[in-house]
Amino acid sequence: MSRPPTTQEFVLDELRKAIVSRRLSPRQPIRQDAIAHQLGVSRVPLREALKTLEAEGQVVYEPHRGYSVAELSLSDLLEVYRLRDLLESEAATVAARKFTDTDLARVLDAQRDVESAADGSDLVGMITANRRFHFALLEPAGMPRLLRIVRTLWDATDAYRAVYYNSDVNRARVRDEHERIVQAAKQRDAEALTTLLDTHRRHAVDALRATLDADGSPG
Amino acid sequence: MSRPPTTQEFVLDELRKAIVSRRLSPRQPIRQDAIAHQLGVSRVPLREALKTLEAEGQVVYEPHRGYSVAELSLSDLLEVYRLRDLLESEAATVAARKFTDTDLARVLDAQRDVESAADGSDLVGMITANRRFHFALLEPAGMPRLLRIVRTLWDATDAYRAVYYNSDVNRARVRDEHERIVQAAKQRDAEALTTLLDTHRRHAVDALRATLDADGSPG
DNA sequence: CATGACGAATTTGGATCCAATATACAGTTG
DNA sequence: CAACTGTATATTGGATCCAAATTCGTCATG
The missing domain is CATH 1.10.10.10 (Winged helix-like DNA-binding domain superfamily/Winged helix DNA-binding domain)
Known part of the structure; x- marks a missing residue:
């Protein structure tokens, strides 16, 4: 309905x-x-x-x-990722203590889509599945305002994701890192989970920073 | 113009x-x-x-x-303050490393207004001066997106501030804690600053929680 | 040739009007 | 009497129209 x-x-x-x-x-x-x-x-x-x-x-x-x-300058990009670090770490930590089997099933389901999209070089599929994967990890925290803010932070850098996923090595790395994240989630290991997610984001921001430099757009 | x-x-x-x-x-x-x-x-x-x-x-x-x-339930209130903890701590730490004399002058100016409003039992003056004081501490961080988010978090609880400042003891405590915050800012002591601000917020949220309970509004 | 004043054209801001949807109520039926 | 249906009313959603502000081109002027 x-x-x-x-x-x-x-x-x-x-x-x-x-x-x-x-x-x-x-x-x-x-x-x-x-x-x-x-x-x-x-x-x-x-x-x-x-x-x-x-x-x-x-x-x-x-x-x-x-x-x-709106234009995203380099300092904007770094601020967005700093904010994501702060907020997603909190959400992941809180969520890890609450994961139900249903929550984990959602994560695994999203990861399956990430894998097939990575294999099939499906950019759009990769973007949407990746987003589902990450928010499946954060939503169980039960912090609606935080989630809402994090969503807008993701939106702000959405224009750069297609470029990022256009690389075979990036898609493979994402897929691989997600696997380890899934393991940590299964074990409700909040510390490992936040560490892995932190690294995951750092890889992304490094790649984006390189893209931005290559664009030559001044910040 | x-x-x-x-x-x-x-x-x-x-x-x-x-x-x-x-x-x-x-x-x-x-x-x-x-x-x-x-x-x-x-x-x-x-x-x-x-x-x-x-x-x-x-x-x-x-x-x-x-x-x-929108209605602010107890869990909403707690989430807002948790988010403020995360974001304002970050902003205060970054800002403390950058304080110029002009920045500090703004803080002191706001604090003078807080004091006279506290003495004069001026509720509206207290609310606006207090806000000026806190954002004067955070703005030097140079994180516009963070500041924007924090502003909306303040707005979300604005309806409760008048109640809070209606109490003599609350106004006196705010005034007093601000004094210590000013000292830490003057010394660029980021650690002391964040600790003091954390405590300051905890006092506020405790009082607000009591107000919410008294209202009897379920959440 | 740079600069400023003026006026036309473009673009946004807001008011009014109509359509679409939801709500409230009366009447009907089981 | 409860539940449902159809209808009237209230309220929101969107289109069109006009006013206000900005932009841009023209021309005069130093």
């Missing part, structure tokens, strides 16, 4: 995809009329969707001058 | 005040037509302001059913 999405939900989804796929590139002004026309809607639901993205930091807004896609 | 506020900025401000002052109480549905009329505006800017509050967690939204003021 689901509900058909409202227009603003549809628009929000489309905007996210456009930002992640770089069809809307950083610093680019968002012309409301053009985008609304393109999506076949009026500006009203578009603007409500933009307000949501503004609050998440995905776009920046200046009254009377409009919205533009 | 300031700018006159847009209608949605005005509305956002009014809504915040209404929520903090409990003129809009938790779980109460927000009738857009009524509020828009009350403020002498149309529903459009009101809805954009509500989208911002939704993203901050101040109101909850259900499509086709509307917005209502």
Whole structure:
């Protein structure tokens, strides 16, 4: 008994995809009329969707001058990962003490998808399965506000994930590290789990940092 | 060269005040037509302001059913303070290494306002000065995303601050603890600073928890 | 040639109107 | 009398229209 999405939900989804796929590139002004026309809607639901993205930091807004896609500088990237370290460590620690068999089943299920996506070089599948895997590990903590914040932190760097997963070695490493994380989760070993996740994130941020440098985008 | 506020900025401000002052109480549905009329505006800017509050967690939204003021349960309160512990500790530690004389001057200035507000039993003055004091300590960290998150965490419990500062003993304790915090900041003693701030927050959350219990609001 | 003033065109902000959905209520039926 | 159905009402969602602000091009001026 689901509900058909409202227009603003549809628009929000489309905007996210456009930002992640770089069809809307950083610093680019968002012309409301053009985008609304393109999506076949009026500006009203578009603007409500933009307000949501503004609050998440995905776009920046200046009254009377409009919205533009937010740019992620190097210091922004490092801050995002520092915040993820702080918040995800907490969530993982709390969650590890509470894992039920159902929780673990969800983690394993996501990891199976990660594996097949890694094998099949399926970028989009990799991104979504990886996200499912990590949030399956964090959700049992029962900290909805924390989770919500962490989600926006993930969104902020989503545009870079496709690049990251485009590499065979990166996909293989993720798959491998996830295996060890699964073992720690199974044993409810909070300390090992947080350590492994910390390392996992450090690998990601190092790779992203290299990407950002290669882009030559100044920060 | 300031700018006159847009209608949605005005509305956002009014809504915040209404929520903090409990003129809009938790779980109460927000009738857009009524509020828009009350403020002498149309529903459009009101809805954009509500989208911002939704993203901050101040109101909850259900499509086709509307917005209502978010309720803060006991577990929500504890989560907010746990998140503040994690994030403000980080910010304070980073900031302590960077304090300039200008930064410290801002802290001292805020503390002077706290003192006069505490002496004069000025509740609103106490709330604003206290907030200035704490953010003056955190802003030098140069972590804009963290600061933004912390601001929303403060907003979430703003409704309870007036109650807290209504007590002579609470105001005196805040004033006193601030003095010691100022000393640690002057000496750039990051460890002492974070310890003192931790204790400071624990006192606040204990008092708030008592208030919540007294309210008898189940959570 | 740089600079500033002016005006047209573009773009955003907000109000009003209509459509879609949910809620409340009356009446009906088992 | 409980449960259900249909209908009226209230409320939200979205489209269109107009006002306000900004941007951009033009031209005058030093």
